[in-house]
Amino acid sequence: MSAEINLEFEGDRLAESAIDNGIKSTQLRTLYEKARSKPMEDLKSYVEYQMSRITGYWSFGQVMLELIKKYWESKTDLVKVLEFANMKYDFKRLKRIEDIIKAKTSQYGFKGVDFVIERTSLKEVRVFLRDFKGSPHTLSEEIIRKIMQNVTSMPRFRVRIQMERR
Secondary structure, eight states: OOOHHHHHHHHHHHHHHHHHHTTOOHHHHHHHHHHHSOHHHHHHHHHHHHHTTSSTTHHHHHHHHHHHHTTTOOOHHHHHHHHHHHHHHHHHHHHHHHHHHHHHHHHEEEEEEEEEEEEEEEEEEEEEEESSSOHHHHHHHHHHHHHHHHSSSOOEEEEEEEEEOO
């Protein structure tokens, strides 16, 4: 495995850990900026400090400390891992939302989703179905509840059910 692919894999893993633990994208950006501008000792201390202050940061911080230890002698590689994590965070979160919706609506002829994003923030999820005959409002509420249970640190957004025209 080439070094660049390995760094991308580590960035994926870090982004997944951030999503799993409810870490917001702003925290990832802060880590990236600190990794670029501060010595490794300061970055390590910052992560340990945040672990004691922010809900969900303990597990995420363990992953981050592991990466700091692994790349202690190669700060540029750690910065690249954090860059990949930042670039992939939103995509991975939206992919997770799509997977939840697909699982919840497959019996209704799931066709796909479309995300309405304004100023880098998710505003609406459009769900396209073929065979749904129930209440779109009820299904929308069920989908939102399922997403909020499984994807932490989500902003407020709408789910709109759209039927495919025959």
